[in-house]
Amino acid sequence: MDLTGARVLAHRAAVQGLHGDDPDAVLPLGVVDSPPKTGAAALGVRGRREGTEDLVRVLSLRGAPHLHRREDLPALRRQLRPRTPRQLAAWCGAHPTPEPEHVDLVVDLLHREFPGDTATKGELSAAISPHLPAVVTPYCPGCEANHVIENVFRLATLLAGIELEHLGPKLVFRRPTAKPDVEEPGEPTLLRDYARLVGPFAKADAEKWLGTGPPDPWPDLRPVRVDGKRLLALDDLDLIAADPPAGLLLFPRDPYLLGPRHLVADPDVAKQVWRPVGSPGALVLHGRVAGAWRHEFHGRTVTFQVTGWSKVRGTARRAISDQAEVLAGVWGGAALGADVVEW
Incomplete structure (x- = not known):
């Protein structure tokens, strides 16, 4: 495929x-x-x-x-x-x-x-x-x-x-209230959920996410090609036909950013977002990471500093503004408002 x-x-x-x-x-x-x-x-x-x-x-x-x-x-x-x-x-x-x-x-x-x-x-x-x-x-x-x-x-x-x-x-x-029972090996449901929610992946990506070394067993997988690169997918892969959101403000370890990094970001952009220490957030436009963002609290306002904000237009600009308001609500409820500026 x-x-x-x-x-x-x-x-x-x-x-x-x-x-x-x-x-x-x-x-x-x-x-x-x-x-x-x-x-x-x-x-x-x-x-x-x-x-x-x-x-x-x-x-x-x-x-x-x-x-x-x-x-x-x-x-x-x-x-x-x-x-x-x-x-x-x-x-x-x-x-x-x-x-x-x-x-x-x-x-x-x-x-x-x-x-x-x-x-x-x-x-x-x-x-x-x-x-x-x-x-x-x-x-x-x-x-x-x-x-x-x-x-x-x-x-x-x-x-x-x-x-x-x-x-x-x-x-x-x-303090734990009760000691859990010892669980016996079973179906690799975590890996199956990873394959279902991330889509085609390389085994190294899944192993890095798990952090446990090579799992045993793997779920049933089949080879696919994505933009010419060989990856693996579930046997029953059924891709949903949809348009990606116009704009997203995600943290660098958000589940959307799992899997092969080349699918979500060009190398120069990836260097801006995924850093050894102090990674900023990922600005996602129409499905791919287009830049980075940080935030600061000033009284009752949280300011989002977005890479290239002046160049973001149309539905993507409105979507990012909406995302900033959502995140302000998560962090401070009705007490915080959002302000998006150029970084």
Whole structure:
């Protein structure tokens, strides 16, 4: 099957609810929520107006804070739990890989040693690290101490059923009320949702998103060509015929921007948006990333500084102005207004 990138992106925008008709469509993937409220922003631009109080905030994919539906957590734990040394090594970075049973030990200690009703990451790590073997607590030059491997700790909080407070500059964990059951391997529903909501992808893109190393098994996939490049898609791929939204203000880890980066941005534009530190937002015009944006709060106004704003015209300009108002509402309710200026 030969496809165009424009058709793939139009389909992606439609199935991800970016026309405002299904604001929760992306929740099977989870929504990155770092810094806090960026997850609410991702759902807000899709039409969600009731906030995110009904969702849980946990450390999930790649150990990053995400918003999820509580009923999706068992499947998430089942699919992110490392079951091979290679999968566990993906969570350990440059550290030697411990045994899988060490992950279960960290999970048990998170329940047994949890201090108080809530705890910061530092408090919780300090409570469990003295009870762990050396292979799980290597020396950290930055902290000048031995403590549990960072991403093993993050993964274990998810496996232990530990949730995060929704707001605040630091990660604050809530005491778990019950230990979740151990989930057995099952269907790769996360990867199937990724393929369904992102469209054609490369295996490396999906592995990077999961952060778990090569998954096993993969869903049933077939090769397709998009703008001449070979990618993979679900066997039952059925692209929705639609026009992409005229203008969007997205954060750089929004689900719309997953998958092969060349589909959404030219290399020079990608360098503006995806940076090692402090990435700005992505200005999306008619499906593709056209520039960047940042925002600042000034009293009761949030100012959006948009690359090339003076050159944005017509329906795209109106759409970006509407998006700015939506985001101001997510961040401050009726107390904030939006102002869009040139960057």
